[in-house]
Amino acid sequence: MQHEQGPISELSGARKRIPPAILAFFIQLGALGLTWLIVQVSLVLFEWRWLGWVLFLLQAVLASLLAIVFRMPVWWRLIHFIFPVAIFLMLQWDVPAWVYLSAFIFTLTLFWSAFKTQVPFYPSLPATWYQVKQLIPEDKPVSVLDIGSGLGGLVIYLARERPNAICAGIEVAPLPWLVSALLSAVKKSSARFKYGNYQAVNLSEYDIVFAYLSPAVMPDLWQKAVKEMRSGSLLISYEFEIPGVAPKWQIQDRSDSPCIFVWEF
Ligand SMILES: C[S@@+](CC[C@H](N)C(=O)[O-])C[C@H]1O[C@@H](n2cnc3c(N)ncnc32)[C@H](O)[C@@H]1O
Numbered sequence: 149m150q151h152e153q154g155p156i157s158e159l160s161g162a163r164k165r166i167p168p169a170i171l172a173f174f175i176q177l178g179a180l181g182l183t184w185l186i187v188q189v190s191l192v193l194f195e196w197r198w199l200g201w202v203l204f205l206l207q208a209v210l211a212s213l214l215a216i217v218f219r220m221p222v223w224w225r226l227i228h229f230i231f232p233v234a235i236f237l238m239l240q241w242d243v244p245a246w247v248y249l250s251a252f253i254f255t256l257t258l259f260w261s262a263f264k265t266q267v268p269f270y271p272s273l274p275a276t277w278y279q280v281k282q283l284i285p286e287d288k289p290v291s292v293l294d295i296g297s298g299l300g301g302l303v304i305y306l307a308r309e310r311p312n313a314i315c316a317g318i319e320v321a322p323l324p325w326l327v328s329a330l331l332s333a334v335k336k337s338s339a340r341f342k343y344g345n346y347q348a349v350n351l352s353e354y355d356i357v358f359a360y361l362s363p364a365v366m367p368d369l370w371q372k373a374v375k376e377m378r379s380g381s382l383l384i385s386y387e388f389e390i391p392g393v394a395p396k397w398q399i400q401d402r403s404d405s406p407c408i409f410v411w412e413f
Pocket residue numbers: 259265267268269270271272273294295296297298299300301302318319320321324344345346347359360361
């Protein structure tokens with residue numbers, strides 16, 4: 149997997165990465181300014197009057213071009229194009245305001261601080277849960293933590309399959325956390341879910357830490373794990389490697405599926 153780095157900005161002499169969501173906001177704003185400028189110039193010079201859909205298309209093209217200039221990853225260029233086009237289409241349908249508000253609140257509670265953490269919600273699947281289970285001993289009471297536990301599927305599964313283990317999850321987004329806590333209660337699972345940021349958790353309390361996060365946070369996670377994790381404990385990452393740190397094991401159940409990387413301390 150190729151790890152794409154975000155654009156780097158110079159701020160107060162220190163090299164800092166601009167969060168992509170913030171950069172995206174300014175790119176759309178810049179494209180809006182350029183669109184306005186083009187409309188004004190063409191009106192004054194040629195008395196052109198632009199059709200509504202052409203203006204939205206112009207905004208979409210300019211935003212995508214700016215995304216290329218600012219070296220945003222490919223999917224962001226696509227998002228920049230789709231965003232103004234989607235606004236135009238939605239304006240054609242008379243959608244009531246409460247639908248937008250509900251969609252906004254739903255998205256906010258699902259993705260919450262993803263713009264800051266750069267780790268959106270997307271769940272792992274039972275095939276991965278099965279592989280993780282194989283790494284947990286059956287005969288001794290180990291403690292397992294999923295950092296960023298999403299809807300809690302993995303933790304609830306592990307609690308059922310490894311009754312000797314103490315299985316927990318921590319999740320920063322309110323909606324997935326609430327769903328995981330409710331699911332655990334309904335299924336009478338011993339899995340426990342905490343609402344919060346894993347960065348505030350001391351990883352030394354766990355024998356096995358599982359992460360399914362994003363390439364952007366792996367170097368920081370490694371620094372934290374090196375500082376805190378006990379000798380003999382395992383850090384497991386699904387899909388994302390730690391740059392420059394070779395895992396002890398690498399597991400892949402199918403040639404086209406992402407790997408599970410395991411580091412032992
Ligand atoms: C890719 S999902 C994985 C969900 C789950 N582990 C699974 O395997 O299905 C990553 C989750 O981590 C959460 N997350 C991201 N940064 C976090 C942080 N600093 N603390 C706690 N949760 C975080 C996100 O909200 C998201 O739900």
